[in-house]
Amino acid sequence: MDIDEEVKWVSKKVLELSAKERRLQLQEERLLHLEKELNKSYSNSAVSMLKQQQSFIKDLPTIYAITPTYARCVQKAELTRLSQTFLHVRNFHWIVVEDAVEKTPLVTNFLRNCGLIYTHLNIATPEDHKLQENDPNWLKPRGVLQRNIALKWLRDNLDVDNKQGVVYFADDDNTYDLKLFDEMRSTKQVxxxxxxxxxxxxxxxPVVHNGKVTGWFTYWKPERPFAMDMAGFAINLQLMLKNPQANFKIRVPRGYQESELLKHLVTMQDLEPKAENCSKVLVWHTRTEKPKLKNEDKLKKTGQQSDPDIEV
Known part of the structure; x- marks a missing residue:
């Protein structure tokens, strides 16, 4: 190889190396851009929690929390508060079911960014079974079809012989102590x-004597087979999967939804009292006050209403 050819060969190699270096630089810039976008989507704490959730602890039963939800002014606020609690629970799978004909962008985007392992479902309650604006909360059962479709998803997607877990009905407006999830995780039946x-x-x-449930402390119809709130029990996953007849029904007397489900699974004698023999309160049936937005209408009349593109 003469000097001219050698110079050409070296020049060619230099150009090739420069091109490779540029490609590497572009890839590095793209990675930095993706990292920035990720940080926009998740707070640092949510990212760390997401990594924690993805590394399930072997042999620790998974909690499957079923949450019906419906569109209202406080929906995103309720789901945000709830998810911030659930992020602290290991081996947790959140099943969120919208009362809607189609999945809404609000809930879809919220779940995508919440940092939890989740399943997103939807089914609409028939209009004649929905609560109207001024109806009291107890007038009609809520979340019936939503809980049932979540149970169907569990039965369709989980293997009864290979999956250890617990099913819990976690309404989106309740308040939960983290200790509750430690208590329920060892559930053998209910x-x-x-x-x-x-x-x-x-x-x-529940009223407990010598470690066994013997009755119910409640004002409303204490003679009900299982006179307790939906937030007051958890079910062993395998027990639920083995009993496909265990579901909720729209047409049951007021206060009998829990009994309608549990009668297919256990008797009172089978119940396992938790929370120090039912002496500690670890969940509260709280309700967020309905916001008064009368000034929105006043501003709308002047053409100065709030920006509808800002999600609340």
């Missing part, structure tokens, strides 16, 4: 505990 601020009482609770 575990129970008190619920605070429910039934127009300070709390409702």
């Amino acid at each position: 575990s129970v505990w008190p619920v605070g601020l429910v039934g127009a009482l300070r709390y409702e609770s």
Whole structure:
């Protein structure tokens, strides 16, 4: 190889190396851009929690929390508060079911960014079974079809012989102590505990004698087979999967939804009292006050209403 050819060869190699270096630089810039976009979507704490959730602890039963939700002014606020609690629970799978004909952008985007492992479902309650604007909360059962479709998803997607877990009905407006999830995780059949601020009482609770449930502390129809709130029990996953007849029904007397489900699974003697023999309240049936937005209408009349593109 003469000097001219050698110079050409070296020049060619230099150009090739420069091109490779540029490609690497572009890839590095793209990675930095993706990292920035990720940080926009998730707070640092949510990212760390997401990594924690993805690394499930072997042999620790998974909690499948079923949450019906419906569109209203406080929906995103409720789901945000709830998800911030759930982020602290290991081996957790959140099943969120919208009462809607189609999945809404609000809930879809919220779940995508919440940092939890989740399943997003939807089914609409028939209009004649929906609560109207001025109806009291107790007039019609809520979340019936939504809970049932979540149970169907569990039965369709989980293997009864290979999956250890617990099913819990976690409404989006309740308040939960993290200790509750530790209590329910060891459920063998159906575990129970008190619920605070429910039934127009300070709390409702199973009555426990010598470690066994013998009755119910409640004002409303204590003769019900399982006279407790939806937030007051958890079900062993395998027990639920093995009993496909266990579902909720729209047409049941007021206060009998829990009994309608549990009668297919256990008797009172089978119940497992938790929370120190039902002496501690670890969940509260709270309700967010309906916001008064009368000034929105006043501003709308002047053409100065709030920006509808800002999601609340």
